[in-house]
Amino acid sequence: MEDTSKYLIRANVTADGVVERSDVVGAIFGQTEGLLGDELDLRELRQSGKVGHIDVEITSTRGTSQGHLTIATSLDKVETATLAASLETITRVGPCRANLEVGDIEDVRAAKRKDVVERAKELLRTGFDDSVMSSDEILEEVREYVRVADITEFEGLPAGPRVGDSDAIIVVEGRSDVLTMLKYGVKNAIAVEGTNVPDAVAELTHHRTVTVFLDGDRGGDLIFEELSQVGDIDYVTFAPAGTSVEDLDHTQLFTALRNKVPFESVSGANEPRDAIAATDGSQTPAPPVSTESPADGPVQPDSSPGLGADSDSDSDSPSLEGGVDDSSTVDSGTESAPKSGATSTDSREPQSRTVYDHATEVIRNGTERVRFLDADGEILEEGEASDAQALLEAAEPDSVSTMLFDGLVSQQLLDVAADAGVDRLVGRLLGQFTKRPTSVRVYAIDDIAESAP
Numbered sequence: 063m064e065d066t067s068k069y070l071i072r073a074n075v076t077a078d079g080v081v082e083r084s085d086v087v088g089a090i091f092g093q094t095e096g097l098l099g100d101e102l103d104l105r106e107l108r109q110s111g112k113v114g115h116i117d118v119e120i121t122s123t124r125g126t127s128q129g130h131l132t133i134a135t136s137l138d139k140v141e142t143a144t145l146a147a148s149l150e151t152i153t154r155v156g157p158c159r160a161n162l163e164v165g166d167i168e169d170v171r172a173a174k175r176k177d178v179v180e181r182a183k184e185l186l187r188t189g190f191d192d193s194v195m196s197s198d199e200i201l202e203e204v205r206e207y208v209r210v211a212d213i214t215e216f217e218g219l220p221a222g223p224r225v226g227d228s229d230a231i232i233v234v235e236g237r238s239d240v241l242t243m244l245k246y247g248v249k250n251a252i253a254v255e256g257t258n259v260p261d262a263v264a265e266l267t268h269h270r271t272v273t274v275f276l277d278g279d280r281g282g283d284l285i286f287e288e289l290s291q292v293g294d295i296d297y298v299t300f301a302p303a304g305t306s307v308e309d310l311d312h313t314q315l316f317t318a319l320r321n322k323v324p325f326e327s328v329s330g331a332n333e334p335r336d337a338i339a340a341t342d343g344s345q346t347p348a349p350p351v352s353t354e355s356p357a358d359g360p361v362q363p364d365s366s367p368g369l370g371a372d373s374d375s376d377s378d379s380p381s382l383e384g385g386v387d388d389s390s391t392v393d394s395g396t397e398s399a400p401k402s403g404a405t406s407t408d409s410r411e412p413q414s415r416t417v418y419d420h421a422t423e424v425i426r427n428g429t430e431r432v433r434f435l436d437a438d439g440e441i442l443e444e445g446e447a448s449d450a451q452a453l454l455e456a457a458e459p460d461s462v463s464t465m466l467f468d469g470l471v472s473q474q475l476l477d478v479a480a481d482a483g484v485d486r487l488v489g490r491l492l493g494q495f496t497k498r499p500t501s502v503r504v505y506a507i508d509d510i511a512e513s514a515p
Contacts, residue, residue, distance in 0.1 A: 066111075066136050067114055067134035067135060067136055067170050068135065068136050068137070068138075068142070068169070068170055068171060069134070069135050069137070069139070069142045069167050069168065069169060069170060070132055070133070070134055070135075070167070070168040070170060071132065071133040071134075071135065071142065071145065071146045071149070071164060071167055072130065072131075072132050072164070072165045072166050072167070072168065073130065073131050073133075073146070073149055073150075073162055073163060073164045073165060074128075074129075074130045074162070074163050074165055075118075075120065075127075075128070075129050075130065075131060075155065075160060075161070075162045075163075076126065076127065076128050076160060076161050077126065077127040077128075077155045077156070077158040077159070077160040077161075078125075078126060078158050078159045078160070079125065079126065079127065079156070079157065079158030079159075080122040080125065080127055080158075081120065081122070081127045081155045081156045081158055081160070082120065082156075083118045083119075083120055085155050085156035086118045086120060086129070086131065086155050087116055087118060088156075089152050089154060089155045089156070089160070090104065090116060090131075090149065090152065091104055091105060093151065093152045093153075093154070094148045094149065094151070094152070097148050097151065098144060098145070098148055102141060102144060102145060102148075104145070107135075107137075107145075111136070112135060112136050112137055113133060113134070113135050113136075113137075113145075114133065114134035114135065114136075115134070116131060116132075116133050117131060117132045117133075118130075118131045119131075127155075127158075130165070131162075133145075133149075134170075142167060143167065146164045146167055147164070149162050149164060150162055150163060150164060212244050212249065213237070213240060213241060213244060216252055216262070216266075217260070217262035217263075218260075218262070219252055219253055219254070219255060219260060219262060219263065220236070220237035220240045220252070220253045220255070221240060221251065221252040221253070222240060222243060222244055222248065222249035222250050222251050222252070223249050224249040224250040225250050225251070225252045225266075228249075228250040228270070229270060229271060230250060230270060230271040230272070230273070231250050231251070231252055231266065231267075231270045231271075231272055231273070232248065232250060232251040232252070232272075232273045232274075232275050232319075233251075233252060233253075233254060233263060233267070233272060233273070233274045233275065233289065233293075234251050234252070234253050234254075234275050234276070234307055235253060235254060235255075235256075235276055235277055235281065235282065235285060235306075235307065236253050236255060236256075236308075237253055237255070238306075238308040239251065239253060239275075239277075239306070239307040239308050240252070240253050241308070242307055242308045242310065242315070243307075243315075246312050246315055246316070246427055247426060247427040247428070251275075252266070254285060254289070256285075257281065257284045257285050257288060258288075259285070259288050259289055259292055259293065263289075263293065264289075264292040264293045267289070267293035267294045267295065268293070268294045271296050271297075272293065272294065272295050272296050272297070273296065273297040273298070273299065273319070273322055274286060274289055274295050274297070274298050274299070274325075275299050275300075275301075275307060275318065275319065275322075276299075276300055276301070276307070277300070277301050277305070277306040277307055278300045278301040278302050278303040278304055278305050278306075278335060279303075279304065279306070282300055282301070282335070283333075283334065283335065286298065286334055290325070290329060295325040296324070296325055297322040297323065297324060297325060298322060298323055298324075298325050298328055298334065299318050299319060299321060299322035299323070300318070300334075300335045301314075301318060302314070302318075303335065312427065312429055316423065415439060416439070417435070417439070417464055417466075417486070417488065417510065418510060420433060420435060420439075420441075420464075420466050421466050421488050421507055421510060424444075424466040424467075424468050425466060425467070425468045425488065425489070425490050425507045426507060428468065429468050430446065430447045430448075430468050430469070431444060431445065431446060431447055431468055432444065432445055432446070432447050432449070432450040432453065432465065432466065432467045432468065432469075433465075433466040434453070434454075434457065434461075434462040434464070434465055434466075435462070435463055435464040435465075435466070436461060436462070436463050437463040437485075439464070442457070442461060442462060443457065447467060447468050447469045450465075450467055450469070450475060451474070451475055451478050454475075454478050454479060454482045454484070455478060455482070457482055459482065459483050460482075460483035461483070462479075462482055462483065462484050463484070463485045463486065464484070464485065464486045464487075464488070465479055465484050465486070465487045465488070466488050467487065467488065467489040467490070468489075468490050469489060469490055469491075470489065470490065470491045470492070470493050471487060471489035471491070471492050471493055471504060472493045473493060473494075473495050473496060473497070476495060476498070476499065476502065476504060477499065479499075479502050480499035480501050480502045483501075484502055485501075485502065485503065486502070486503045486504075486505070487502055487503070487504045487505070488504075488505050488506075488507060488510060489504070489505075489506060489507070490506070490507055491506055492504065492505075492506050
């Protein structure tokens with residue numbers, strides 16, 4: 063009855079004498095019998111389950127009795143109120159004069175609703191995770207998962223997933239450096255994990271084009287010294303003085319990689335970091351590069367600031383599907399081949415940056431930035447992708463030939479690009495266009511090939 067009851071009738075009872083619970087219950091049934099007719103007869107209501115158990119608590123003190131009773135009902139409001147009023151007609155309990163007065167009628171459902179409200183308040187206060195992630199935090203968490211998922215091992219050493227099959231590798235100091243490289247899309251880095259260079263890394267350097275990328279501190283100098291003795295290094299670069307590779311942001315990391323120098327130009331220097339062009343914006347000049355071919359083959363500096371994509375030597379054309387797996391290797395796959403031990407007679411020709419190179423840096427690496435190129439492929443301006451429209455509107459008319467945009471190209475952005483005289487617009491994704499200006503060629507990143515001029 064407790065689960066189906068709607069109301070609780072509560073009443074107080076007093077008697078001029080000593081009475082017990084059974085006396086009170088008997089008086090209720092006996093003195094209300096026939097009072098309200100058959101439909102509201104208390105015995106009938108009890109048998110049909112419309113009235114529940116009559117709870118009575120009574121005590122006797124100094125020859126008088128006081129107590130209270132509770133009756134649960136599933137009747138409607140009118141019937142319940144009528145039944146409650148009938149209880150007040152009771153004038154005797156057992157042999158004693160008595161008085162029964164209804165105190166209140168409680169709506170059980172209202173009490174339950176109150177409990178629901180209070181519990182709901184508590185759940186609102188404690189049951190929800192109040193941390194609401196911003197869009198940047200969501201993207202960063204997903205990227206972090208991808209970075210951690212991408213890191214693998216090569217001969218027990220932390221490495222990017224492309225170390226095993228790439229023609230070029232980047233040797234860094236520790237696992238955190240490999241994670242930083244993965245963060246910016248570079249998947250062919252391997253860590254030496256300390257100054258004692260593992261045999262696996264030393265052996266690997268004899269078969270790949272190797273760029274050593276070390277911290278700008280004493281530890282980086284020591285690792286470089288040992289690598290120069292046990293390995294076969296092609297290029298060298300350092301993080302800015304006093305900083306580590308893991309501390310670099312996207313721009314600093316790629317700047318350092320672009321400013322690499324041939325190993326031969328610093329191999330005899332007492333302070334190799336001082337012999338390399340500074341990567342932190344200072345005016346330290348780069349050392350002169352010898353154009354003469356050493357005995358083991360010509361080694362020319364990579365003049366391409368675009369860090370071309372690394373391709374497999376047995377592939378006719380690099381796949382665009384997986385992004386730039388090793389875009390940050392200073393040697394591109396077309397520029398260098400795996401070392402075989404034989405004397406090389408090929409000469410390396412400098413390559414200019416292509417639209418594909420720029421698109422790789424800005425879009426495939428997920429920088430959330432925009433870059434403007436002039437007709438010669440030179441960078442005019444670069445900024446946050448969210449400021450793309452404002453930057454376009456502020457640019458000189460017809461000065462921007464190509465626009466690289468790491469985001470969704472909307473109709474509004476396309477219209478602004480057309481008004482600014484942009485010839486070519488490359489975005490991460492293309493939105494739904496109701497009209498396409500004929501003056502702008504618009505592409506998604508996956509639509510352009512590595513050979514794009």
